[in-house]
Amino acid sequence: MAKLVKTEAVVEGRTEERWTLVEEDATPEWALDATPRPVGEPATRLTAAARVSGAARYTSDVRLPGQLETLVLRSPHANALLVSIDLDAARGVPGVRCAIGPGDAPDFDGQPLLTDKPQYAGAAVAAIAADSQAAAAAGLEALNPKWEALGFVTDLDQALERQDFLEPPSDEERGDVEAAMREAATVIEVEYLAPAQMHNSMEPHCAVADWRPDGLTMWSSTQGIYQGRSQLSEAFGLDPDKVRVICEYMGGGFGSKFGCGPEGILAAELSRRCKRPVRLVYSRRDENLTAGFRTPARVSFKIGAEPDGTLVAIEASAVMGMGTGGWAYPILETTKSLYACPNVHAMVLPVRQNLGAAAAFRAPGVMEGTWALEQALDELAIELDVDPLDLRRRNHTDVDPGNGRAYTSKRLLESYDKAAELAGWASRDELRGEGRIRRGMGCASQYWWGGGGPPAYADVRIGATGKPVLSVGMQDLGTGSITACAVVAAERLGVAVSDITVRAGDTDLAGHGPFSGGSMTLASIAPAVRSAAHHVRTQLLDLASDMFEIAAADLDLVDGEVRSSDGTLRRPIVDVTEKLGNAWVTGVGSRAPNPQGLAVNTFGCQIAQVAVDTLTGLVTVERVVAVHDVGRIVNPMGARSQVLGGVLQGIGFALTEERVVDPTTGTVLNPGFEDYKIPTIADLPEVVCEFVGEPDPRLALGIKGLGEPPIIPTPGAIGNAVAHALGMRIREAPYTPRRVLEALEQA
Amino acid sequence: MGGGTDLVSQQDRGILPADSLVDLRGLGLDEIDEADGGLRLGATVTLAELARHEGVAERFAVLHEAASQAAAPQLREMGTVAGNLCQQVRCWYFRHPDLTCWLRGGDTCYAQIGDHRKHGLEPGDCISVAPSDLAAALLALDAVVTTNLQPDGIPLLELYRKADQANRSTLALAAGEFVTAVVLARTPDASAYERAGERHAWSFALTGVGAARFGDELRVSAIGVSNLPRLIDPEDPLSGLPGLEQTAWKRRLLSGLVEQAVGRVRAGGG
Amino acid sequence: MRISLNVNDQEQAVEADGGESLAELLRTRLELTGTKVACGEGTCGSCTVLLDGRAVLSCLTLAAACDGAVVRTVESGGPLLERLQQAFTAEDGFQCGFCTPGQLMSAVALLERTPHPGRDEIVQAMSGNLCRCGAYEGIGRAVARAAEGG
Numbered sequence A: 001m002a003k004l005v006k007t008e009a010v011v012e013g014r015t016e017e018r019w020t021l022v023e024e025d026a027t028p029e030w031a032l033d034a035t036p037r038p039v040g041e042p043a044t045r046l047t048a049a050a051r052v053s054g055a056a057r058y059t060s061d062v063r064l065p066g067q068l069e070t071l072v073l074r075s076p077h078a079n080a081l082l083v084s085i086d087l088d089a090a091r092g093v094p095g096v097r098c099a100i101g102p103g104d105a106p107d108f109d110g111q112p113l114l115t116d117k118p119q120y121a122g123a124a125v126a127a128i129a130a131d132s133q134a135a136a137a138a139g140l141e142a143l144n145p146k147w148e149a150l151g152f153v154t155d156l157d158q159a160l161e162r163q164d165f166l167e168p169p170s171d172e173e174r175g176d177v178e179a180a181m182r183e184a185a186t187v188i189e190v191e192y193l194a195p196a197q198m199h200n201s202m203e204p205h206c207a208v209a210d211w212r213p214d215g216l217t218m219w220s221s222t223q224g225i226y227q228g229r230s231q232l233s234e235a236f237g238l239d240p241d242k243v244r245v246i247c248e249y250m251g252g253g254f255g256s257k258f259g260c261g262p263e264g265i266l267a268a269e270l271s272r273r274c275k276r277p278v279r280l281v282y283s284r285r286d287e288n289l290t291a292g293f294r295t296p297a298r299v300s301f302k303i304g305a306e307p308d309g310t311l312v313a314i315e316a317s318a319v320m321g322m323g324t325g326g327w328a329y330p331i332l333e334t335t336k337s338l339y340a341c342p343n344v345h346a347m348v349l350p351v352r353q354n355l356g357a358a359a360a361f362r363a364p365g366v367m368e369g370t371w372a373l374e375q376a377l378d379e380l381a382i383e384l385d386v387d388p389l390d391l392r393r394r395n396h397t398d399v400d401p402g403n404g405r406a407y408t409s410k411r412l413l414e415s416y417d418k419a420a421e422l423a424g425w426a427s428r429d430e431l432r433g434e435g436r437i438r439r440g441m442g443c444a445s446q447y448w449w450g451g452g453g454p455p456a457y458a459d460v461r462i463g464a465t466g467k468p469v470l471s472v473g474m475q476d477l478g479t480g481s482i483t484a485c486a487v488v489a490a491e492r493l494g495v496a497v498s499d500i501t502v503r504a505g506d507t508d509l510a511g512h513g514p515f516s517g518g519s520m521t522l523a524s525i526a527p528a529v530r531s532a533a534h535h536v537r538t539q540l541l542d543l544a545s546d547m548f549e550i551a552a553a554d555l556d557l558v559d560g561e562v563r564s565s566d567g568t569l570r571r572p573i574v575d576v577t578e579k580l581g582n583a584w585v586t587g588v589g590s591r592a593p594n595p596q597g598l599a600v601n602t603f604g605c606q607i608a609q610v611a612v613d614t615l616t617g618l619v620t621v622e623r624v625v626a627v628h629d630v631g632r633i634v635n636p637m638g639a640r641s642q643v644l645g646g647v648l649q650g651i652g653f654a655l656t657e658e659r660v661v662d663p664t665t666g667t668v669l670n671p672g673f674e675d676y677k678i679p680t681i682a683d684l685p686e687v688v689c690e691f692v693g694e695p696d697p698r699l700a701l702g703i704k705g706l707g708e709p710p711i712i713p714t715p716g717a718i719g720n721a722v723a724h725a726l727g728m729r730i731r732e733a734p735y736t737p738r739r740v741l742e743a744l745e746q747a
Numbered sequence B: 001m002g003g004g005t006d007l008v009s010q011q012d013r014g015i016l017p018a019d020s021l022v023d024l025r026g027l028g029l030d031e032i033d034e035a036d037g038g039l040r041l042g043a044t045v046t047l048a049e050l051a052r053h054e055g056v057a058e059r060f061a062v063l064h065e066a067a068s069q070a071a072a073p074q075l076r077e078m079g080t081v082a083g084n085l086c087q088q089v090r091c092w093y094f095r096h097p098d099l100t101c102w103l104r105g106g107d108t109c110y111a112q113i114g115d116h117r118k119h120g121l122e123p124g125d126c127i128s129v130a131p132s133d134l135a136a137a138l139l140a141l142d143a144v145v146t147t148n149l150q151p152d153g154i155p156l157l158e159l160y161r162k163a164d165q166a167n168r169s170t171l172a173l174a175a176g177e178f179v180t181a182v183v184l185a186r187t188p189d190a191s192a193y194e195r196a197g198e199r200h201a202w203s204f205a206l207t208g209v210g211a212a213r214f215g216d217e218l219r220v221s222a223i224g225v226s227n228l229p230r231l232i233d234p235e236d237p238l239s240g241l242p243g244l245e246q247t248a249w250k251r252r253l254l255s256g257l258v259e260q261a262v263g264r265v266r267a268g269g270g
Numbered sequence C: 001m002r003i004s005l006n007v008n009d010q011e012q013a014v015e016a017d018g019g020e021s022l023a024e025l026l027r028t029r030l031e032l033t034g035t036k037v038a039c040g041e042g043t044c045g046s047c048t049v050l051l052d053g054r055a056v057l058s059c060l061t062l063a064a065a066c067d068g069a070v071v072r073t074v075e076s077g078g079p080l081l082e083r084l085q086q087a088f089t090a091e092d093g094f095q096c097g098f099c100t101p102g103q104l105m106s107a108v109a110l111l112e113r114t115p116h117p118g119r120d121e122i123v124q125a126m127s128g129n130l131c132r133c134g135a136y137e138g139i140g141r142a143v144a145r146a147a148e149g150g
Helices: A048-052 A087-091 A132-143 A154-160 A177-183 A226-238 A261-274 A286-288 A333-337 A366-384 A388-394 A414-424 A425-431 A479-495 A521-548 A573-580 A638-654 A715-728 A737-746 B004-010 B047-050 B054-059 B062-069 B073-078 B081-086 B133-139 B249-266 C023-027 C079-090 C100-113 C119-127 C136-148
Strands: A004-009 A014-023 A066-072 A080-084 A096-100 A124-130 A146-149 A170-175 A186-194 A205-213 A215-220 A243-246 A278-281 A299-306 A311-323 A344-352 A437-448 A457-462 A469-472 A501-503 A555-558 A561-564 A570-572 A585-590 A603-615 A618-630 A688-690 B039-042 B146-147 B179-184 B190-196 B207-214 B218-225 B231-232 C001-005 C010-015 C048-051 C054-057 C070-072
Touching: A004 A154, A048 C079, A048 C100, A066 A132, A066 A261, A066 B231, A066 B249, A080 B004, A087 A096, A087 A124, A087 A132, A087 B146, A096 A132, A096 A261, A096 A618, A124 A132, A124 A261, A146 B207, A154 A311, A154 A344, A154 B081, A177 A299, A186 A366, A186 B073, A215 A261, A226 A243, A226 A261, A261 A278, A299 A366, A311 A366, A333 A344, A366 A388, A366 A437, A366 A521, A366 A638, A366 A715, A388 A414, A388 A437, A388 B054, A414 A425, A414 A437, A414 A603, A414 A618, A414 A688, A425 A437, A425 C119, A437 A715, A457 A479, A457 A521, A469 A479, A469 A521, A479 A501, A479 A521, A521 A555, A521 A561, A521 A573, A521 A585, A561 A573, A570 A573, A585 B190, A603 A715, A618 A638, A618 A715, A638 A688, A638 A715, A638 C136, A715 A737, A737 B249, B004 B081, B039 B054, B047 B062, B047 B073, B047 B081, B054 B062, B062 B133, B062 B190, B062 B207, B073 C100, B073 C119, B073 C136, B081 B133, B081 B179, B133 B190, B133 B207, B207 B249, C023 C048, C048 C100, C054 C100, C079 C100, C079 C136, C100 C136
Parallel strands: A066 A278, A215 A243, A311 A344, A469 A501, A618 A688, C001 C070
Antiparallel strands: A004 A014, A066 A124, A080 A146, A096 A124, A170 A344, A186 A299, A205 A215, A205 A278, A299 A311, A437 A603, A457 A469, A457 A585, A555 A561, A561 A570, A603 A618, B039 B179, B146 B179, B190 B207, B207 B218, B218 B231, C001 C010, C048 C054, C048 C070
16 A cells, blocks of 8 residues: 655755655565575676667667757857847758747746856857758858857856855854864864866767657656656646656766756757757767866865874865856765764855856765865874874764764775775885886775665566566666666566566656666665565466465575475466466555664775876876775676776876866866866776675665765875875876976975 | 868868868878888878888887877877878867967967966967877988978978968968878987877877987977977977976976987887 | 768768768768767767778768778677677676777777787777776776687
């Protein structure tokens, strides 16, 4: 029976109260000490065949009959007034079906989608739908916009001076920092500058809208089909059931693709006007001007400690460059919550700038905040001559230091020990050298949420073929969550993972599923999947019991067979299901709330080894040991890939990735891969990956999320390793050849 | 047009609007000829062919190393010797679709008043840097360039000119003139290419230094430090390269690379 | 202009616009959407195809310059490509898969020229294909695995 319950959920550091529909559920939990097959065994991706053959249809591949192509006029100025624009001239261009300008499209995020007062270089001003890209380009040419350029602020410090905040600054204190700092034996003051990292998913933001009298269908490259459905129904006043959002295959998002975005709303508006399907694909340049970024930040610490490294007080502030949107990501969360410091004062100042809107980027706030904090701790360790790992162990906390709550589980100390052992931490000083190449090793801790929670629903059905079909209302970015769902279903149904068909990425297919983000997806959906599969299993066993005249309690589903506990019966499952004809057995499952009143977090430790070439300034990450505590591992193959991906993006942040904004014109100078450099295969280190977390005893299926954790400690560990190698610290990332050589020159 | 890798991307950004392009790849200029103790490279030999050529690897290490490290594998398959020598600067203002900088015929070198962290060490109207790895290698090898109008050839340095107020081109080619071949008259006793990039692969050179030793004669060249590829005095590599506000770090880099490259050619053969 | 070319063993005669890229021709005119465009400016390798046996960037290749050419894409099939596709699956050499067609075509070009490459040769040959998901370890292993199986 279904019931409504009120629960508390933490999403990327923001606590929300929600009412959730939950089905009563009798699915037995897995034992903590056993992981039943095929859970925990490596599984290749179910989507592999489609993805490697080129057959997978991504949103940018969708072609509908009569489909129009779209181009957007973007402001070349960082702040301007549009004085005039000739939409009629564009409408007269052959092949142009529609030209719309400021005020002609719905709002997005409370801002006009097409504006005559662009607040950043790249802001959308007008849009053209035409029979071809070439016709749309000719239409753009005809617009002949005239601008009045205005003053702008893109620099972080100037933005702070202007005191124009995107949202009110936060100011939180526990204990008495001032008094504690006065008493502290040692006080250090340090400041770090984090760059704006840009997502650069390989598939750009894109949308194909098909507006028809009976409703809107939207193909979207999205991390949240249901979020997209809500956005579209609100923007156009449509009944949500008249909006269908589809995302068959998706080329990466990393936090920049929640909902259907401005590109979806714009495509829908043009489709509504043209009565034709409309496709809008961002260029790489659009992507980097307007599709979001990790907020650049100036993070300052004053830290007071005892001679043994025990923290007594932390005074921290962070200025975050939000551009024109996003929210104040939890940049000082680890400062407040990772260590047992009784006196903490944290101030966050999210400033507005004439740049695109910030967007969540894999562990938003927390990654860059941890990069800064973990280096500050290293500087303290060096000052006190304490081993950096010991300093972290000394400040370990058994309860959430902010609210005193116990954790559902925590294996951070084990992570330190395991990482130290695998990295050879004890002999790290022997790595260093005096010649051209200097080596070093550094560590950093990881803290994140990731417990998942409701609402999440799944349904499973099985028909005559005996091959189950699982439907989930979510999407697969490439994280492998679809495959992991199949693994979970396979365990209940006794079939091979590859025999399960998973249908996803369509709001008309299945009940509400989680968005892909916050390291919440699998922990949210897996219990619903298992519950749905269990209902099907129960019915199959009942059918088998009738057929074979053996009590259902004495039957099991194993390796595609129905088996009796005494071993006398072994029959293929299809012998039972073929009797169904065209009918099928169905099961529906939902996700129950997490236990209330406990802190649900993931933990870990990474140790990086680097080699710095003092001639070229190039930093090589040679080895990363990544140890994470994320509960039960469903698919070790997918889990390792997630860790590798996080580490690589962390290396990008630490070594090469940095948005550069022109001080004179306020425009982004490196909106493409030539000057915005992401890691290549030649930048891949050896990665040693271990999971210390056993199943979390208080969470459904013992699962916690893994999307964010592996990126969080990587840049901090690299920063500490570079400092160890050089004997001095570069306090601004990325550590490019220029910064390394400048530091060496000053030394 | 050779491989078109630079040309097509400039066209897409409206930097180099042209009504028609002529593909030079059908002219039979794609031979590598090891004749008379020297080397003749057809203009449309690709960087990949050059990098794979065993004779080049054995006798002209600097050329082999420069061709193997330039750009990315696919661009090396497409890009030609002449195209690499004649490519435009990579300056992010020059390539900006919304700006018309001095080198593109405008009034302002935005780099000088803006962000020039990767630019040159030499003050001037334009502070962008020569990007061609091959130019550095071939300059060290004392190459001669032949064109359809100058079949007898000119020293490589004369292929380039300093852009000025009246003519913003950095190439000394007349209208309708194109490179047909690069000729090396002699084989060095030792040569080497040293470069620094922004990551471990697929990066334009921040700075690249070629060195070749012919008996006692040492020829050292550099790109990434000034508008045009230049010869470097190994005893005083920074001569004429004072550095700009944001590029002083390249002085250290250039000195280091020169020392490294010169060390290699002094030490060895190959 | 009218051009004819052989794409995946099929002769094609198509009308191409002057500035049209090979990538556009493949994706739009021939509806071979396996080839992906991620940057459109020759910097990422997603659009890599084989042009007369060489791995090139189809977004920077003018269709008009491909008259008479032999083009192979991820849809071309064949034993080597199939072996690579299996190896990419077995080694988890991708996550989102958007860069994968380009990765595969670079790998085909490498193994056709160098059937048994060393690790450095693999890294060198694959270094022009960016993968934002960071699946490089699996990519490198997959290429090595496919080479061993040859």
